Amino acid sequence: MTMILDEGLSGEEVLAVRGLESPDGRGAPGPAAGYAGLVRCGRPLAYPVPAEDLPPLLRRRAERSADRYAGVIFAFDLDVLPTGERYTGARLDVTLADPGARVVQLAADGDEFGLVQGEAASAAALRTVSATRSRPGLLRRLGRRAGTPRAWTTGLQSGSFGWVYDDPRGTVLLPRTYGMHALVEMPSGATDLAGVLTVQAETADRTLMTPAVEFREPFTEAAVPSGAAVRMCLAADVVGYSRRRNAETEELQRDLVRVLSEARRAAGIAESAVRPQPQGDGQFTVLPVGIDEAAVIPTMIATLRAALLDRDRGRAAAERMRLRVALHRGLVKETANGWVGAAAIAVHRLLDSPPLRAAIKENPEAPYVLGLPDVLYQDVIAHAVEPPLASDFRPMTVELPEKDFVEHGWLTVGAAR
Numbered sequence: 001m002t003m004i005l006d007e008g009l010s011g012e013e014v015l016a017v018r019g020l021e022s023p024d025g026r027g028a029p030g031p032a033a034g035y036a037g038l039v040r041c042g043r044p045l046a047y048p049v050p051a052e053d054l055p056p057l058l059r060r061r062a063e064r065s066a067d068r069y070a071g072v073i074f075a076f077d078l079d080v081l082p083t084g085e086r087y088t089g090a091r092l093d094v095t096l097a098d099p100g101a102r103v104v105q106l107a108a109d110g111d112e113f114g115l116v117q118g119e120a121a122s123a124a125a126l127r128t129v130s131a132t133r134s135r136p137g138l139l140r141r142l143g144r145r146a147g148t149p150r151a152w153t154t155g156l157q158s159g160s161f162g163w164v165y166d167d168p169r170g171t172v173l174l175p176r177t178y179g180m181h182a183l184v185e186m187p188s189g190a191t192d193l194a195g196v197l198t199v200q201a202e203t204a205d206r207t208l209m210t211p212a213v214e215f216r217e218p219f220t221e222a223a224v225p226s227g228a229a230v231r232m233c234l235a236a237d238v239v240g241y242s243r244r245r246n247a248e249t250e251e252l253q254r255d256l257v258r259v260l261s262e263a264r265r266a267a268g269i270a271e272s273a274v275r276p277q278p279q280g281d282g283q284f285t286v287l288p289v290g291i292d293e294a295a296v297i298p299t300m301i302a303t304l305r306a307a308l309l310d311r312d313r314g315r316a317a318a319e320r321m322r323l324r325v326a327l328h329r330g331l332v333k334e335t336a337n338g339w340v341g342a343a344a345i346a347v348h349r350l351l352d353s354p355p356l357r358a359a360i361k362e363n364p365e366a367p368y369v370l371g372l373p374d375v376l377y378q379d380v381i382a383h384a385v386e387p388p389l390a391s392d393f394r395p396m397t398v399e400l401p402e403k404d405f406v407e408h409g410w411l412t413v414g415a416a417r
Helices: 056-063 123-131 136-143 246-266 293-312 342-351 354-362 374-379
Strands: 014-020 037-042 045-048 068-078 089-096 102-106 152-154 160-166 177-186 192-202 207-209 213-218 229-238 282-286 323-335 338-340 368-373 394-400 405-413
Touching: 014 192, 014 213, 037 192, 045 123, 045 213, 068 089, 068 123, 068 136, 068 192, 089 102, 089 177, 102 160, 123 136, 123 229, 136 177, 160 177, 229 246, 229 293, 229 342, 246 282, 246 293, 282 342, 293 323, 293 368, 293 374, 323 342, 323 354, 323 374, 338 342, 342 368, 342 394, 342 405, 354 368, 354 394, 354 405, 368 374, 374 405
Parallel strands: 323 368
Antiparallel strands: 014 037, 037 068, 045 068, 068 177, 089 160, 089 192, 102 177, 152 160, 192 207, 192 213, 229 282, 229 323, 323 338, 368 405, 394 405
16 A cells, blocks of 8 residues: 655645544534644645637637636645544535636546646646746645555535545555646636635535535736747657667667658648757657647658558568657747756657557557557547547556656557458
């Protein structure tokens, strides 16, 4: 079993301290008379998110309306129960006061929202990173996932929503510190976020909950750092390259450069807009700022598949060029010796991950396998109308303890015909 520890809320971070009560009002004796335990409810952090930083579908909707959008981080801490009971579930429920407000995105964890080891993998996440500079503990809560059950969310597209953490099998110890992220749509004149929240906790034998806690928080402006931008990264690697003879590897390198270039150009990305980094049997490319991922990804992958099949038509299996491919998105910056940023590292973690290596080995006829992070799946693939579709993907978890890396992702196997 794994216990997750984190620094607790303190000082001005605490909105209220409330007791956990049994629904019938008969709480076990605890730190406060009649309460089973105490909960520290964090002061929500709300910050504006401009339309250009929203996920693609929301961005298009925002451009047609006067509504405004805000990212919000909620947090709470559970005390150790004096009875010695173990928590088997925890839940936060939020109801917004403004009848015109609703939640339009609920992140199950940092992966889904777009955080890679605490760094931004989406423009909205970049706003979050900037907004939490004065409260960095909140950002760490969003990114802590190893060993904990993933949340399931409720109330999307409404003014009442929440997160539920459940461990019915008893295989882990639930953490006592929680952080969660939402994206809220509000009327254009809104200047703050108000509502009520409640915390519920489960033990093996009972349900406990707090009275409602009211909140009203003004928006905190989040200045985005200069010199860096959120971009999509692509990495590709030739399968079985080291087993080829010199003449074959020379041909593979030449053809790899060609098929990746064809895929980018078909997606509307000019060669002058990128500077691919050759890596012998692979290539790493950072794509331009502001591309329409919903159009670029399907076109690029479809063209890559067609180019690979055309290249290998009539060749023996041992002569084919098959690829592992990975996409990622995040805050990156070009420096004197290449690109720096969590996404530039994470895309290679996905590319070299055991799930992708196993998938290409288990599908010897496939021209490629593709892996991507949860944030790209949720923002793009989940809404795709052209292949690759959501139904083509299966979930994977890339966990590399020696590199302190855990990420939820998705993979798909390219069709051979």
